[in-house]
Amino acid sequence: MSYNETIASYRKLLADHPGEALEIGDGCFAVLVDDHLYGVHQDQNGEVSSEGGFDFDISAWDDECDCWDGDISGMQTSNAIANPRYVAINKS
Secondary structure (H helix, E strand, C coil), X not given: CCHHHHHXXXXXXXXXXXXXXXXXXXXXXXXXECCEEEEEECCCCCCEECCCCECCCHHHEECCCCEECCCCCHHHHHHHHHCCCEEEEECC
């Protein structure tokens, strides 16, 4: 799965789950707010907020394994899409 396919998949999955974040790896989540897709980290209390996000920059994508630089393999990246896990976004 390419960078563009991954981003499109995140958008599609999140469009059907407003107010929720998609877990994409070790304490990292994708959120879609006002049609802006970005990543956030779980806080120290285990909650997910839409504050303090970061863009999914293509420079963090590993073309050799089709995964994010921080992922172990392409399987980890694709598993987050094939078996989505959602959590509520904390509205603090």
